[in-house]
Amino acid sequence: MDFPSSEVKVISECFVKPKTMPEKWEEAYHLSLMGHFMLSLYYIQKGLLFLKPSNGAIKPKYFMETFLQKLTDSLATALVPFYPLAGRLSSSLTDDASSYSVFADCNNSPGAKFIHAKSDLSVGDIVGSKYVPLVVQSFFDHHKALSGDDHTMSLLSIKVTELMDGVFIGLSMNHAIGDGSSFWQFFNSLSEIFNSQEETTYNKLLRLKNPPIFREGSGPICSLPLSKPDDSIRRMEPPVWKERMFHFSSETVRSLKSKANQECGTTTISSFQSLIAFLWRSITRARKLPNDQETTCRLTAGNRSRMVPPLHMNYFGVYVSLVKATIKTGNLLENEFGWAALKLHQAVAQHNDEKISSDMDRWLKSPSNLRFFDTNVVHVGSSPWFNKYGSEFGMGKAVAVRSGYGNKVDGKVSAYPGREGGGSIDLEVCLLPEIMEALESDQEFMSIVSQA
Structure with a gap:
């Protein structure tokens, strides 16, 4: 049995910026060589399905409100070291106007996207089916979006879907910004910040288990022909x-x-x-x-x-x-x-x-x-x-x-x-x-x- 995407209703959405602006916020973050290659691919979309806590410590009606606020705050903190994820793609022509390079512009961006959605489905509906239900695709933002599609789209989007007895956290990351290793590095860092029992500060972020390391140098490392590769197959x-x-x-x-x-x-x-x-x-x-x-x-x-x-x-x-x-x-x-x-x-x-x-x-x-x-x-x-x-x-x-x-x-x-x-x-x-x-x-x- 499959479930229509209409089973997932968006409740609210907003944009989140870094809690404190990093030093490099004003600078363009240029893509790696392979990042340019990934512009023709779809966003990375991976997520985790959880059962809601049942220990009674938090009343069910207050759980999501508390959880969403804490996750939003954690995202704002995580975007400090992972600052390019708060940006938008932009491009610039070479001096002879024959080619262009692509970069993340953090200065002209409202931030990463955060969505709260709700569904009457259960955890069992998702994991109990022989085949992965199509409704799972509705647990992610940027559905069918290419990484180089639209320079107004957020490079990172988190969609939290509340189920009857569970929570699905779906991350969509522009594939030109990061690969699977970078994707899970961010996901795990976000959880690490969320699970911290004390007030998280920027200084503490420097002690993340796996802090990101960015390429040295501020200029582009490659340029593409002005006529973009044909992506009709895509x-x-x-x-x-x-x-x-x-x-x-x-x-x-x-x-x-x-x-x-x-x-x-x-x-x-x-x-x-x-x-x-x-x-x-x-x-x-x-x-x-x-x-x-x-x-x-x-x-x-x-x-x-x-x-x-x-x-x-x-x-x-x-x-x-x-x-x-x-x-x-x-x-x-x-x-x-x-x-x-x-x-x-x-x-x-x-x-x-x-x-x-x-x-x-x-x-x-x-x-x-x-x-x-x-x-x-x-x-x-x-x-x-x-x-x-x-x-x-x-x-x-x-x-x-x-x-x-x-x-x-x-x-x-x-x-x-x-x-x-x-x-x-x-x-x-x-x-x-x-x-x-x-x-x-x-x-x-x-x-x-x-x-x-």
């Missing part, structure tokens, strides 16, 4: 897909890793590479592609630790690029899954500073969009290593992580840590209905899926 309305969460226990993940390495006579294939290779083969089998048809598995790889010299993991911005393996369908399915896992491992191992620099140089010479709508692709985003259950906002551990509409197509997979931890993994899989049905009928695949 504007296409993708067909309706089925979206389902698949859970894999830590024991299953370890077993797949052991089997993949044993089949290849190595010890270097990771547990995640093993799991994704297994999924890649399963989805390709469900698609019933001809043996001579090529299929591709793409992984979004973090670049911070791979650069020379390496960047600190707290560097805020977009520091990711794609790693991919492309092979014939027949070869993928005729070999054991360990063979596919080794192909992914080799692609990841070759993704070093030299490869990253080469890819960026090639893109600068001919800027183009990331083709999410390519066929026969399994595209894996997000990461099971992000601390997604570390943000508790005074309500305890979240029940589940869910995402919005952004960047979802047939074959898109988002990786989350399993709620129980220990190396367990959840995969959010989007497929055409007939492909999802075929995957669910695949006994080999379903035999490794566990109950959450």
Whole structure:
């Protein structure tokens, strides 16, 4: 059963500025090189689903009022160190007017957006369905908005939806400002501030567990041709897909890793590479592609630790690029899954500073969009290593992580840590209905899926 988006009613909305203006507030915050690349992608939309506290310490009718005020105050405090998120995109022409660069303008902005919404749905309605209900898309602001769409939109928006027995906190962040690592760095910092028992001051913010580090230098680091890359592919309305969460226990993940390495006579294939290779083969089998048809598995790889010299993991911005393996369908399915896992491992191992620099140089010479709508692709985003259950906002551990509409197509997979931890993994899989049905009928695949 699905639920219409009309089940979510907006109660109020406002804009929030930093509690104290940072020194760099007046300066333009220029995007990273990959930030310009992300202008053609949708906003990052991820959120956490909580059960309302039931200990009786706060009367139910006062809970949301208190919670919203505290979260708004926490946002104002968090925007001090994360000041670019309070800005708006702007662009400037080069001296010869042949190209332009994009930056965040904090000086001419009302701040980050904060929305309070309400629904008569329950937590069980969201997590109890076989497929992720479409109504979850209504738990996020900036629905179907591209990162480079409109320079009047907030770069960060928080939508808090009150359910009958729960609360959903949905964050939408412009993908040109930050990648998944930066997204969860902010989410966790916001929760850290919220959970602080004493008055939070700017001085205390300097002692955040993971304070953001911004690129040194005030000028743009790249410019784009004045004629923007064609984003018509990005504007296409993708067909309706089925979206389902698949859970894999830590024991299953370890077993797949052991089997993949044993089949290849190595010890270097990771547990995640093993799991994704297994999924890649399963989805390709469900698609019933001809043996001579090529299929591709793409992984979004973090670049911070791979650069020379390496960047600190707290560097805020977009520091990711794609790693991919492309092979014939027949070869993928005729070999054991360990063979596919080794192909992914080799692609990841070759993704070093030299490869990253080469890819960026090639893109600068001919800027183009990331083709999410390519066929026969399994595209894996997000990461099971992000601390997604570390943000508790005074309500305890979240029940589940869910995402919005952004960047979802047939074959898109988002990786989350399993709620129980220990190396367990959840995969959010989007497929055409007939492909999802075929995957669910695949006994080999379903035999490794566990109950959450």
